[in-house]
Structures are given as structure tokens and as C-alpha cells.
Amino acid sequence: SAGRRFPERAERGRPHRRWRRVAAKPKSSSRGLSRRGGSLPVTLFLLILSLAASAVHFLARPHVVSWLLTVIWFDLLDSAAHKSGVKRDNRLYWLPGIMVLWVNLHGGFVLGFGLLAVYLIGGGIEYYARREERAERKEWLRHLGGVAGLSFAASFLNPYGYQLHLHVYRYLSDRFLIDRISEFLSPDFHGAAQQCFAVLILITIVALASARRMPSPTRLLVVLFAAYGGFYATRNLPTSSLLITLVIAPVISDTLVEAGRNTNVTSWLRGLFSRAHSFSERVGKLELKLQGHLWLVLVFVLGLWACAHQGRIGSTQFINAYFDAKRFPVEAAEVIAQRGIREPVFSLDYWGGYLIYRLYPQTKVVVDDRHDFYGDQFIKDYLRVVLAQPGWNEVLEKLHVEWALVPAESPLATLLRLTPGWESSYEDQTAVLFHRRSAA
Structure with missing residues (x-):
């Protein structure tokens, strides 16, 4: 669904x-x-x-x-x-x-x-x-x-x-x-x-x-x-x-x-x-x-220990300061930063939050997961694109999207590969960065 x-x-x-x-x-x-x-x-x-x-x-x-x-x-x-x-x-x-x-x-x-x-x-x-x-x-x-x-x-x-x-x-x-x-x-x-x-x-x-x-x-x-x-x-x-x-x-x-x-x-x-x-x-x-500070002291000590040992307490990872490259387009975001791409990037809503965190203000996004700011019609158009439904390319044209960052194994990635006018600019196991070719 x-x-x-x-x-x-x-x-x-x-x-x-x-x-x-x-x-x-x-x-x-x-x-x-x-x-x-x-x-x-x-x-x-x-x-x-x-x-x-x-x-x-x-x-x-x-x-x-x-x-x-x-x-x-x-x-x-x-x-x-x-x-x-x-x-x-x-x-x-x-x-x-x-x-x-x-x-x-x-x-x-x-x-x-x-x-x-x-x-x-x-x-x-x-x-x-x-x-x-x-x-x-x-x-x-x-x-x-x-x-x-x-x-x-x-x-x-x-x-x-x-x-x-x-x-x-x-x-x-x-x-x-x-x-x-x-x-x-x-x-x-x-x-x-x-x-x-x-x-x-x-x-x-x-x-x-x-x-x-x-x-x-x-x-x-x-x-x-x-x-x-x-x-x-x-x-x-x-x-x-x-x-x-x-x-x-x-x-x-x-x-x-x-x-x-x-x-x-x-x-x-x-x-x-x-x-x-x-x-x-x-x-x-x-x-x-101890005036109720026992738990705060205990948690603080454990947290300090975890921070000093790369987020681990024993063999268990409790704190991780890094984004999982299998869930987020970590390497693709680095490529966008290195190439100095300024145009807004279309991506998944929950990837949008990561891209803002990683690339703002150099690069902006078309959509992120603050859905209440966009309204029904925009979200309907967004779903049409990410679900690869008929009219998806027209939505991207309407939004003047020049760059699209999508999951590597998604139906949208397959359609973008097959659609004239779009070319793969970067690809890894997590994400593919597509660019719209300029008209000759």
C-alpha cells in the first residue's frame, strides 16, 4: 500500500x-x-x-x-x-x-x-x-x-x-x-x-x-x-x-x-x-x-563510557554517530557535495531530511518528511512519482526537477534508466543519482 x-x-x-x-x-x-x-x-x-x-x-x-x-x-x-x-x-x-x-x-x-x-x-x-x-x-x-x-x-x-x-x-x-x-x-x-x-x-x-x-x-x-x-x-x-x-x-x-x-x-x-x-x-x-540524582548520575556515567568506547557498552552498540549507508544515501550525498550541485534534488521524503542535514544550504531538496507543510496535492504528486504511477515524469517536469536521487532497486530507478532524457550520474548499492539531460 x-x-x-x-x-x-x-x-x-x-x-x-x-x-x-x-x-x-x-x-x-x-x-x-x-x-x-x-x-x-x-x-x-x-x-x-x-x-x-x-x-x-x-x-x-x-x-x-x-x-x-x-x-x-x-x-x-x-x-x-x-x-x-x-x-x-x-x-x-x-x-x-x-x-x-x-x-x-x-x-x-x-x-x-x-x-x-x-x-x-x-x-x-x-x-x-x-x-x-x-x-x-x-x-x-x-x-x-x-x-x-x-x-x-x-x-x-x-x-x-x-x-x-x-x-x-x-x-x-x-x-x-x-x-x-x-x-x-x-x-x-x-x-x-x-x-x-x-x-x-x-x-x-x-x-x-x-x-x-x-x-x-x-x-x-x-x-x-x-x-x-x-x-x-x-x-x-x-x-x-x-x-x-x-x-x-x-x-x-x-x-x-x-x-x-x-x-x-x-x-x-x-x-x-x-x-x-x-x-x-x-x-x-x-x-x-542523594536528592534523586542517582539515576541521572548512573545514566551519565554509562553514556560517558559509551562515548569513550565508540558508542559501545561491552559488546553492544548503544550510540552511533553515523548514518547507516545501507539505509541512507551517504556516499551519494558526498558526491553531490563534491560536485557542487546547486539545483534542488528530488528524493524520498525521509531521505530529504538526511540531505538537508548533510547538504544545506549548498543544496536544497524538493521534498522531505515534514508532510504537513506541503499539503495533500503535493503529497499525491510525490506518491505518483515514488510509486512510479502513470504521469510520474510529468510531475517531475512540473516541479522543474533536474536531479533525482532514488533507491537503487526501486521501480522508479528502473523507469528513469529507461526514460529518454534521464541519465545516471552516480550509482552505488543504496542509491542512484539521475540527471535530466538538456534538450539538444
């Missing part, structure tokens, strides 16, 4: 910056889980699983910062929602400030409003379900509603004002693009990252089924919201995995503590659960003494 022609965006340059941002998430997540009662073994296991699921989208773009802001946003919301007493949690007033930062960094700011809606709905359910707490719930809903309004107003503090909201809405409601861009399609569970998410969902089901104390309605809604988002689109797997982990880790930890005290459980299992709980408490006390 045409959707398969929109591969995962794969710009992986500047890995050290990306890993510093990724490294911040385990620290924020683990501290939040510790406060909610998540034991260390359970927390580590689920965080590793969620980060493995996030690997489907480990790319050097601002959305990695969006993951961190999602964790912080959830932590502030959830802590305030489950605070005992009627006293307001003034930390919620950080949310409008975070929204100003978020809306200027990445379109994922809409997730913040999704979580606000979840907590408003959850608060409404708890208001009607718990009559003895109605006064407290009413005050919470009023407080949260005010903060939500301030956050919404804060989202307009960007260079484009309301036009940004219109752009995001039009993009996300454009069925032609959404149904064809692979990261917006439902996950393909043949991949390792997607399978990690499936395992996380199965663990969640078992954890909720065996829990002696069910999470609050609001937290259950967060799990449903995250699970739906993960199943709906591949790009949601990272944030969905992190949100599910933040809710489920304390539930599993409580269940294991109860199992360690249950005489009906086999003695060796009780001993295992008890030792794990004791170890978790000791490490938790140590982390508090």
Missing part, C-alpha cells in the same frame, strides 16, 4: 544531545514512581520495557523533549489529584508555564490538554461516585478547570498565535496524510518495540486483575487513554508506555508486597518478594539522600 512508502522518519544525527534528553526521562519517571510506592525492581523492569517500546521513535527531533514534558505534566496533575484534604496544590500553577515552553517546542502539547480532559472527567466520576467527598471533589474540579483555562490561554503564547492550533487541527484531521504516514498508522506488532508495548499491556491487564486495591477512576482512565493512543498510532507508543508505567508500577509493587505477606504463597516466593522489597527500600533511602 502507499502507506508503506512513508517509512519511519529516521534522522539519527546528533545522538549525544538526544541521549541526554532520553536519559532525563528515567530520572523523572523513577522519582515519580518512588513517591507513588513503586518498588525499585518493578520500576526498573517497567521503565526498561517502556523505553524499549519507545525505541520505535528514538529520533533526533524535539518530540523527545515532549516525552519528558509529558512525564512532568502527568506527575503534577496526578500528585495534585490524589492529595488528601481540601487544600489546593499550588504546584498545578506550573502547568501554564510548562505549556508556554511545550507549545514552542513541539506539537505534542496537545497531549497536555488530553491529560487535562482525562483528569476533569475522572474528577467528575469521583464526584458522583463518592458522596462523602463531594465538597473536596468539587473544589478540585473548580481548581483544575481554572488551571486548564490558564493552560489553554498560555498555549497561544507562540509566534503564530491561534494559527498554530489551526495548523495542528488541520494536519491531524487530514485523513489522506494520517492514513498514509507510517508513524500515524497502528503499530505493526512484528517489530521488537511494538512487541514490548504489547507485553506492557498484558502486564497491565494481569496487574489490574490481581490488584487488591484498584487504582482510582482517574488513573484507570489514564491507562485507557494511553492504551488507546498506543494502539491508534505508532508515534504514541513512547508516551503511552511511560504513562502506563507510571500508573501500573505502584499497583504491581503493592501486589507483590501483599504476596510476600500471604501465607498461602509458596515460601520461596514470599522470601523473594520480601528481599526485593527490602532492597527497594534501602535503595530508595539512598536515592533520597
Whole structure:
């Protein structure tokens, strides 16, 4: 299908910056889980699983910062929602400030409003379900509603004002693009990252089924919201995995503590659960003494070690500062740079990002993977070319394309070889660079 022609965006340059941002998430997540009662073994296991699921989208773009802001946003919301007493949690007033930062960094700011809606709905359910707490719930809903309004107003503090909201809405409601861009399609569970998410969902089901104390309605809604988002689109797997982990880790930890005290459980299992709980408490006390910096220091040391050993920890390659020449036109880009080609180059959308990174400003591209900037008609024309459909050459003429860089084994490469007026200027196992001959 045409959707398969929109591969995962794969710009992986500047890995050290990306890993510093990724490294911040385990620290924020683990501290939040510790406060909610998540034991260390359970927390580590689920965080590793969620980060493995996030690997489907480990790319050097601002959305990695969006993951961190999602964790912080959830932590502030959830802590305030489950605070005992009627006293307001003034930390919620950080949310409008975070929204100003978020809306200027990445379109994922809409997730913040999704979580606000979840907590408003959850608060409404708890208001009607718990009559003895109605006064407290009413005050919470009023407080949260005010903060939500301030956050919404804060989202307009960007260079484009309301036009940004219109752009995001039009993009996300454009069925032609959404149904064809692979990261917006439902996950393909043949991949390792997607399978990690499936395992996380199965663990969640078992954890909720065996829990002696069910999470609050609001937290259950967060799990449903995250699970739906993960199943709906591949790009949601990272944030969905992190949100599910933040809710489920304390539930599993409580269940294991109860199992360690249950005489009906086999003695060796009780001993295992008890030792794990004791170890978790000791490490938790140590982390508090270190003011929560233990995980950041650990990740920093591992990252520093990997950088000093060409990205390897032991025999495993964790960081790679180079582009895979089998997936990207690395050698062809070098040829373009050496020949000083100035005309825009037509290529695959996800190669376009690499070519911009490698060749800008000397050489520009006809298209890259920022599909929302091009519009439906342009993307339809692009697909006609890359799928080698009738009229492909007319599209290239309309766009005044003089250079085309295409995969070596693609149907388009075959057609360009057979079409008068086009000649191969460079070729390797990954890509072929074609040039349109001038008319005699």
C-alpha cells in the first residue's frame, strides 16, 4: 500500500544531545514512581520495557523533549489529584508555564490538554461516585478547570498565535496524510518495540486483575487513554508506555508486597518478594539522600563510557554517530557535495531530511518528511512519482526537477534508466543519482 512508502522518519544525527534528553526521562519517571510506592525492581523492569517500546521513535527531533514534558505534566496533575484534604496544590500553577515552553517546542502539547480532559472527567466520576467527598471533589474540579483555562490561554503564547492550533487541527484531521504516514498508522506488532508495548499491556491487564486495591477512576482512565493512543498510532507508543508505567508500577509493587505477606504463597516466593522489597527500600533511602540524582548520575556515567568506547557498552552498540549507508544515501550525498550541485534534488521524503542535514544550504531538496507543510496535492504528486504511477515524469517536469536521487532497486530507478532524457550520474548499492539531460 502507499502507506508503506512513508517509512519511519529516521534522522539519527546528533545522538549525544538526544541521549541526554532520553536519559532525563528515567530520572523523572523513577522519582515519580518512588513517591507513588513503586518498588525499585518493578520500576526498573517497567521503565526498561517502556523505553524499549519507545525505541520505535528514538529520533533526533524535539518530540523527545515532549516525552519528558509529558512525564512532568502527568506527575503534577496526578500528585495534585490524589492529595488528601481540601487544600489546593499550588504546584498545578506550573502547568501554564510548562505549556508556554511545550507549545514552542513541539506539537505534542496537545497531549497536555488530553491529560487535562482525562483528569476533569475522572474528577467528575469521583464526584458522583463518592458522596462523602463531594465538597473536596468539587473544589478540585473548580481548581483544575481554572488551571486548564490558564493552560489553554498560555498555549497561544507562540509566534503564530491561534494559527498554530489551526495548523495542528488541520494536519491531524487530514485523513489522506494520517492514513498514509507510517508513524500515524497502528503499530505493526512484528517489530521488537511494538512487541514490548504489547507485553506492557498484558502486564497491565494481569496487574489490574490481581490488584487488591484498584487504582482510582482517574488513573484507570489514564491507562485507557494511553492504551488507546498506543494502539491508534505508532508515534504514541513512547508516551503511552511511560504513562502506563507510571500508573501500573505502584499497583504491581503493592501486589507483590501483599504476596510476600500471604501465607498461602509458596515460601520461596514470599522470601523473594520480601528481599526485593527490602532492597527497594534501602535503595530508595539512598536515592533520597542523594536528592534523586542517582539515576541521572548512573545514566551519565554509562553514556560517558559509551562515548569513550565508540558508542559501545561491552559488546553492544548503544550510540552511533553515523548514518547507516545501507539505509541512507551517504556516499551519494558526498558526491553531490563534491560536485557542487546547486539545483534542488528530488528524493524520498525521509531521505530529504538526511540531505538537508548533510547538504544545506549548498543544496536544497524538493521534498522531505515534514508532510504537513506541503499539503495533500503535493503529497499525491510525490506518491505518483515514488510509486512510479502513470504521469510520474510529468510531475517531475512540473516541479522543474533536474536531479533525482532514488533507491537503487526501486521501480522508479528502473523507469528513469529507461526514460529518454534521464541519465545516471552516480550509482552505488543504496542509491542512484539521475540527471535530466538538456534538450539538444
